[in-house]
Amino acid sequence: MFIEKNNEIRKNLFQLIDSLTNEQFNEKPDEGSWSPKEIIDHLVKMELTIIKGIKKELANPTSPRAKKKPIQLSTLRIVKVKAPTHTVPSSEYKRTEEMKAQLHQARMELLSLYKSNSPSILKEKSLKHPIFGQVPLIQWFAFTGLHEKRHAKQLENTIEKIKGH
Numbered sequence: 001m002f003i004e005k006n007n008e009i010r011k012n013l014f015q016l017i018d019s020l021t022n023e024q025f026n027e028k029p030d031e032g033s034w035s036p037k038e039i040i041d042h043l044v045k046m047e048l049t050i051i052k053g054i055k056k057e058l059a060n061p062t063s064p065r066a067k068k069k070p071i072q073l074s075t076l077r078i079v080k081v082k083a084p085t086h087t088v089p090s091s092e093y094k095r096t097e098e099m100k101a102q103l104h105q106a107r108m109e110l111l112s113l114y115k116s117n118s119p120s121i122l123k124e125k126s127l128k129h130p131i132f133g134q135v136p137l138i139q140w141f142a143f144t145g146l147h148e149k150r151h152a153k154q155l156e157n158t159i160e161k162i163k164g165h
Contacts, residue, residue: 002141002142002145003111003141005142005145006107006141006142006144006145006148009145009148009149009152010103010107010145010148012152013040013043013103013148013151013152013155014100016036016152016155016156016159017036017040017096017099017100017155018096019159020036020096020159020162022095022096024036024159024162024163025037025094025095025096025099026093026094027162029158029161029162030161033158033161034089034154034158035091035158036155036158036159036162037089037093037094037096037099038089038090038091039089039151039154039155039158040099040100040102040103041089041090041094041099041102042083042087042088042089042151043103043147043148043151044099044102044103044106045086045087045088045089046083046087046144046147047103047106047107047110047144048106048109049084049086049087050110050127050140050143050144051106051109051110051113053127053140054113054127054137054140055113056127057125057126057127057137058117058121058125058137060125063124063125063126063127063137064125064126064134065123065124065125065126065136066126066133066134066135066136067136068136068139069129069132069133069135069136069139070132071129071132071135071139071142071143071146072146074131074143074146074147074150075146075149075150075153076150077150077153077154081130081131084130107144110141110144114141117137119138121137122136122137122138122141123136123137123138125137127140129143
């Protein structure tokens with residue numbers, strides 16, 4: 001079940017950032033990279049975008065049915081995807097606890113959305129993904145965890161660089 005997997009990924013993510021000071025959390029390892037805070041901000045924005053998209057498609061009577069997609073490929077960091085503009089993180093300084101709360105709030109909203117809709121409805125409608133095309137709504141709940149797992153690898157590398165200097 002995706003909920004357990006997503007919780008495990010989230011727990012790992014929180015353990016990674018809990019080892020950082022607020023200064024380290026906001027530090028960029030180099031000019032072309034995101035800080036740990038920016039990675040978390042991107043995850044918050046992405047999850048909220050997915051929630052908004054699912055809600056829109058649930059209300060759309062002509063939302064197309066789609067075949068299952070190989071969304072597990074999204075954890076492979078060899079495939080680079082430019083973050084959609086509305087999910088690009090802000091560089092504004094934020095405390096670790098504040099960003100963890102935002103991430104938690106987004107997840108609670110996602111779970112509530114999942115629990116308030118029947119799996120059959122979530123299989124009937126779809127939401128467009130920039131790489132996979134139309135993805136059944138039911139798969140987007142697991143996708144959020146896979147997307148987070150992808151960025152957890154990025155976060156690990158970023159923290160190594162920050163703590164290395």
